[in-house]
Amino acid sequence: MTKTTTTIPISDIILDEDIYPRARIDQKRVGIFAENMRDGFKFDPIEVQAHPDVTGKYRILDGVHRWSAYKATGVTEPEVIIKNLDGVDPLLYAAKKAIGPQQLTEEEARKTARRAFQNNPSLTSSEIGKAIGRSRQAVDSYIADLRAATQMELDLKIFRMNQLKIPQERIAKRLGQARETIRNHLAKMPELANQPKADLSRGFTVAQVAEKHGWTEPMVWSLSLEGKDDLERFKELGWGLRTWDLWDWNDCDRRFGDDWPGRIPAQLIAHILYYFSRQKDLVFDPMGGGGVTPDVCLAFNRGCWSLDMIDRPDARPEIEPYYWDLKGDFKKGRKTSGFFNSKQKPDLIIIDPPYFDKKRDDYAQKSISMLPRQEYLEFFEGFFGLMKQHSKKTTKLAFINADWRDFQNKPAVDEDREASILIDDYLRILNKTGWQHTHIIQAPMSTQRFSAGVVSAMQKKRILGVTSRYVIVLKQCGPFP
Ligand SMILES: C[S@@+](CC[C@H](N)C(=O)[O-])C[C@H]1O[C@@H](n2cnc3c(N)ncnc32)[C@H](O)[C@@H]1O
Structure with missing residues (x-):
């Protein structure tokens, strides 16, 4: 992870809600910071990263309250540290910084954990937990439904690719999984087909079964x-x-x-x-x-x-x-x-x-x-x-x-x-x-x-x-x- 300390126009700094772990900005805190600034108190630089979608702009990783106070006091070129996160998840980085002065509320922790997992399902619960200041078990409970849906999606992809006789090592490479993981999923395949098969034998149409189980129609045809x-x-x-x-x-x-x-x-x-x-x-x-x-x-x-x-x-x-x-x-x-x-x-x-x-x-x-x-x-x-x-x-x-x-x-x-x-x-x-x-x-x-x-x-x-x-x-x- 590299960093550069410099000053940039405040108008180039953006609050990106996608990577902000808090529910709202604490205006009382902004007011105190602004008062301290007027009294000449020096704050640490804000941490930003180049905005991935808006050329020439930077989004805040740490220091939303300082940034708000700078705006309130008319500072036009605050000191910033421009971070290169080298693949570290920006939301989790921002969360880790945010919990320094004040823990996330239960709702903020839950939402941040879910957003982080949705952005990157390969994150483990303990990686997320460390960043948001919660235990692995707590994170497990926050994301249980998302993880189950991701597992199901993966199962269905593996099922489809396996039915088409794509070799295991190519399935693993394509889905970014270890071969061991693919083998484990493949062992579950017969079980995975049980419910759709049962519904077909009860007289549901292929389209109905596909809709109910989130399968594609051709996959259901392959069973039927x-x-x-x-x-x-x-x-x-x-x-x-x-x-x-x-x-x-x-x-x-x-x-x-x-x-x-x-x-x-x-x-x-x-x-x-x-x-x-x-x-x-x-x-x-x-x-x-x-x-x-x-x-x-x-x-x-x-x-x-x-x-x-x-x-x-x-x-x-x-x-x-x-x-x-x-x-x-x-x-x-x-x-x-x-x-x-x-x-x-x-x-x-x-x-x-x-x-x-x-x-x-x-x-x-x-x-x-x-x-x-x-x-x-x-x-x-x-x-x-x-x-x-x-x-x-x-x-x-x-x-x-x-x-x-x-x-x-x-x-x-x-x-x-x-x-x-x-x-x-x-x-x-x-x-x-x-x-x-x-x-x-x-x-x-x-x-x-x-x-x-x-x-x-x-x-x-x-x-x-x-x-x-x-x-x-x-x-x-x-x-x-
Ligand atoms: C006529 S479409 C195939 C349609 C397909 N049979 C279907 O019914 O959906 C031809 C495909 O060739 C792909 N294609 C064209 N040039 C290619 C290249 N140099 N390498 C790989 N794919 C290419 C295009 O992206 C396009 O999807």
Whole structure:
């Protein structure tokens, strides 16, 4: 912990309620301090830290009464110590300072303990207790309900990741827990499922059970469909199975995946799983996005490892953060995801990338949809090669994409082939990188996204739009890694 003593304008010093352990400022005390100041009494400097959210401002760690008295007496540049807490919790630091002159009231201690735990659930009761001047047992009682909820959240994350066959060491790393903790939680898993299972057998719906126990619907489906074959699963989910190679749905099934740019219909993933994998197989989705693939894998008893450049540790712990940077890390040979160190290889890889140029503003800054045409294609050449390196001989690949033609404002006859990316461009790259296609399935996008006005304008200008989308399924051809 470092400190610097200096003076700063009083207007740059802020009282941040988030790290103030007291219920209110004691005005009587402020009055006494102000009187002492006027009499020339010198006080210790106020302790502050750079405000994490407001540039150029400082928030008070210790000395709120002195600060109030300085303001009352017209001091414009008080002496302060600027602290760097080096990771120490600022609320607990402030509490420890506050109890020097006067203990916290019962209510203040309780609220501070709860806030500290909510900010950082890895704090122990004795760490909190030492800072707020209370025993470990007292803190235990203040935060018992919060701790139980945190434990339950952790249990559910572990349950979900374990159902998806993510290895224990990766679960531990992802959740910031020791492997021992994960093992202990896993031992409780069968018990954890008892209540939801009992409710299902009493006739509650999957949605009701999910709501009641705070589970996600796909997790409850994974219980409710236990022991069923894939066809029965389709039936229970209310999805008709397509027998031919035209898979068309107008809507995404909202029970699976999150609202996400480029969200794919869950039924599409289910069909890929049905035709090209078996129960207990391991699926890999390197650009998992809103999580449709892991959700459907839960319902169809497949393992699923997924990655994405967007990290959502709370909502989607099963989607591990990873940025495919073929120019940077991969060129340098650095592959930091646990996926690359695993001996286990996927049975099926499902790639649903951002389509070229489409929705580029909806994705994050460094998404591959921002790449110029040539680089986008080069990305895939490297990427498909990598997928092959990390596959086994029998691994299948399902690549979802659409033709990209520059049809905006251009009659069909004037489109420039050199500027477009068609499915055969991907096929060429796939074949070059050792993948041979076995199926090209049509899975058209909905036309509902075009308004009647747009359609009429397109028709007048002889513009030919794109709604076709394909699932290209491939097996490997030599040389094998
Ligand atoms: C079409 S979305 C996937 C949608 C997903 N199948 C779903 O239905 O929710 C493509 C994903 O690729 C991710 N992505 C784009 N470029 C990436 C990169 N270089 N590395 C990792 N993820 C990337 C985006 O963040 C986005 O979530």
